[in-house]
Amino acid sequence: MSGSARLGGTQALGAFAFLILAIFFVAPLIFMVVVSFYKPDPMGFYKVAFVWENYAKFFSSFYYKVSLRSIWSSALGAVLVVALAFPTVLAISDLSRKWQLFWIILLLSLMCLSEVIIGFAWLILLSESAGVPRFLEWLGLWTNPRSLSPSFGAMMIGLVFLGFSIVALILYPQAARRDRSIEEAAVTLGTPPHLVFLKVLVPTFRTTLFSVSLTMFVYLLGVFVMPTMLGRPKDWTMTVIISDKALGDANLPLGAALAVMMLVLTVAILLLSALATRRSAS
Amino acid sequence: MSHLAIRQLSKSFGAFTALKDISLEIEAGEFICLLGGSGCGKTTLLRLIAGLEAHDRGEILLGGEDLTAVPCHKRNIGMVFQALALFPHLNVGENVAYGLRLRGRKPAEYAADVERLLNMVGLDGLSGRAVSALSGGQRQRVAIARALALSPSIFLMDEPFSALDAALRDQMQIEVKRIQRNLGVTTIFVTHDQREAMALADRIVVMNGGVIEQAGSPEALYARPATRFVAEFIGDNNILDFDAASGRLTLGAASVDAPGETQAMLAGAKAVAIRPEAVIATPKSEGGLMGRVAAVRRLGAILERDIDVGGKVIRQSVFAGRGPTISEGEDVALSWDWSQVWGLSR
Numbered sequence: 164m165s166g167s168a169r170l171g172g173t174q175a176l177g178a179f180a181f182l183i184l185a186i187f188f189v190a191p192l193i194f195m196v197v198v199s200f201y202k203p204d205p206m207g208f209y210k211v212a213f214v215w216e217n218y219a220k221f222f223s224s225f226y227y228k229v230s231l232r233s234i235w236s237s238a239l240g241a242v243l244v245v246a247l248a249f250p251t252v253l254a255i256s257d258l259s260r261k262w263q264l265f266w267i268i269l270l271l272s273l274m275c276l277s278e279v280i281i282g283f284a285w286l287i288l289l290s291e292s293a294g295v296p297r298f299l300e301w302l303g304l305w306t307n308p309r310s311l312s313p314s315f316g317a318m319m320i321g322l323v324f325l326g327f328s329i330v331a332l333i334l335y336p337q338a339a340r341r342d343r344s345i346e347e348a349a350v351t352l353g354t355p356p357h358l359v360f361l362k363v364l365v366p367t368f369r370t371t372l373f374s375v376s377l378t379m380f381v382y383l384l385g386v387f388v389m390p391t392m393l394g395r396p397k398d399w400t401m402t403v404i405i406s407d408k409a410l411g412d413a414n415l416p417l418g419a420a421l422a423v424m425m426l427v428l429t430v431a432i433l434l435l436s437a438l439a440t441r442r443s444a445s
Numbered sequence: 446m447s448h449l450a451i452r453q454l455s456k457s458f459g460a461f462t463a464l465k466d467i468s469l470e471i472e473a474g475e476f477i478c479l480l481g482g483s484g485c486g487k488t489t490l491l492r493l494i495a496g497l498e499a500h501d502r503g504e505i506l507l508g509g510e511d512l513t514a515v516p517c518h519k520r521n522i523g524m525v526f527q528a529l530a531l532f533p534h535l536n537v538g539e540n541v542a543y544g545l546r547l548r549g550r551k552p553a554e555y556a557a558d559v560e561r562l563l564n565m566v567g568l569d570g571l572s573g574r575a576v577s578a579l580s581g582g583q584r585q586r587v588a589i590a591r592a593l594a595l596s597p598s599i600f601l602m603d604e605p606f607s608a609l610d611a612a613l614r615d616q617m618q619i620e621v622k623r624i625q626r627n628l629g630v631t632t633i634f635v636t637h638d639q640r641e642a643m644a645l646a647d648r649i650v651v652m653n654g655g656v657i658e659q660a661g662s663p664e665a666l667y668a669r670p671a672t673r674f675v676a677e678f679i680g681d682n683n684i685l686d687f688d689a690a691s692g693r694l695t696l697g698a699a700s701v702d703a704p705g706e707t708q709a710m711l712a713g714a715k716a717v718a719i720r721p722e723a724v725i726a727t728p729k730s731e732g733g734l735m736g737r738v739a740a741v742r743r744l745g746a747i748l749e750r751d752i753d754v755g756g757k758v759i760r761q762s763v764f765a766g767r768g769p770t771i772s773e774g775e776d777v778a779l780s781w782d783w784s785q786v787w788g789l790s791r
């Protein structure tokens with residue numbers, strides 16, 4: 164096959180992918196932006212008009228606070244997921260091939276679980292009648308056990324559980340292929356083995372960890388089930404509020420405006436992060 | 446008392462025995478090369494000295510102190526790894542200063558030391574450069590400077606030049622030798638390249654199957670190999686079976702009697718080693734040991750001939766352009782300088 168023919172094939176594939184994106188991503192996005200300027204109609208979803216009131220509502224204290232809380236919850240969740248998954252993956256990558264395979268299959272199977280099933284499992288585990296509170300009572304660490312959910316902590320546990328296997332599987336190939344002699348070199352230069360993780364591994368992987376954290380941040384921003392099942396109403400993220408407004412209150416224009424604002428905030432955070440990474444690299 | 450003493454050292458990985466009762470004494474300032482093929486135990490020995498692996502039996506004494514209970518990070522050992530293991534997140538100067546900073550020294554205190562070390566390895570002015578922006582040779586130099594920054598008691602190098610091209614490898618060998626001589630640091634260098642070992646070492650330790658086959662100066666190992674393995678590993682050699690009782694050397698279907706005085710020298714030998722440069726081939730003549738030139742190779746200044754004698758190939762090397770012209774397929778009379786024939790007892 165000639166070079167130009169191969170290039171033509173690639174261009175055709177690229178055009179097809181662009182078309183799919185335009186139909187299934189850009190078109191709904193444009194629709195959402197347009198609807199966000201419509202007037203809400205209590206009898207239906209919206210009335211065609213051009214109003215700013217939906218955006219004005221976002222800047223009222225409630226929605227503003229919810230959006231900041233969503234960013235905080237997702238950022239904390241992302242950091243916790245990466246902080247737990249990274250050392251775990253390093254430990255897995257140092258096991259024998261047989262045990263590495265076992266853990267990878269386990270992580271993959273965790274990804275197959277439905278978000279609802281995971282949420283219910285944690286609801287039971289954190290409930291007053293079973294699971295963790297009873298166990299802590301049995302250990303004598305808690306005299307009057309009560310349910311640990313719904314709470315911000317329970318929601319965080321759910322988010323971390325949800326993201327853990329994804330981050331672990333993203334990090335695994337690089338962790339498994341890493342040059343172990345760098346860690347050994349650090350030890351020969353006087354680094355106590357327990358400090359090699361912080362002094363060498365974290366800095367060596369910092370770019371990867373940063374990009375995985377960002378990916379996880381965006382992913383957790385969109386999680387709906389865990390905040391609903393494990394969080395209190397005051398812990399609910401913007402995803403829950405958007406769904407509540409658009410579907411519960413039949414106020415599609417407000418839901419669309421909130422979604423657009425979250426999108427703008429997320430893109431702004433990602434751009435700022437990319438800028439910061441580039442500046443630190445240079 | 447030797448600077449580093451290794452006594453009865455053994456190490457196994459599961460059912461595989463990597464080292465068997467290794468004993469070695471190394472003097473201060475000596476340049477030792479551990480030489481052997483893959484899996485001979487040379488890197489394992491280096492890692493045991495560094496403390497990156499724990500030995501099963503025996504002891505390692507550094508300046509009289511038993512290192513068994515001393516963890517790697519407290520041994521004050523400088524090591525250059527095969528993959529160099531430079532810290533990718535640090536620049537050249539920060540890599541070199543890593544150990545100094547870890548010891549609590551402030552940038553103002555170690556800046557001059559880092560400059561001196563970079564100057565010593567020929568990298569002055571490159572302190573702020575990213576290691577990813579360096580050439581292979583420059584990365585080698587950073588690894589050497591970093592390992593030497595803490596004035597280590599022993600400098601260990603694990604096949605550091607194996608990824609370099611031949612010209613750069615020769616240049617780095619000269620550099621390493623110069624630095625080692627200037628600093629007088631006791632150095633242990635692992636290599637599978639006998640040419641590299643010959644160029645660098647004060648003493649070569651030839652290893653095979655987890656044991657030391659022979660340790661000695663490059664000249665001694667070349668001229669007087671103790672075993673068949675060493676004779677074959679160090680340079681080219683023609684190994685011929687020898688019957689000490691009859692004083693006869695066997696070359697396939699042919700044989701030749703050793704002179705009386707040589708027989709006395711070869712008492713107890715089971716084989717003999719004859720270097721290619723000791724072999725003499727003259728154009729066809731009658732009598733004596735006859736052979737046919739199977740192949741001729743011109744290797745720059747050296748001409749190599751493979752001569753078939755009764756099914757056994759004898760290699761001869763001569764300076765190109767000297768001696769009679771002998772072509773492939775030509776019959777020759779073969780002889781050698783008996784004073785250079787060396788007996789091998791095992």
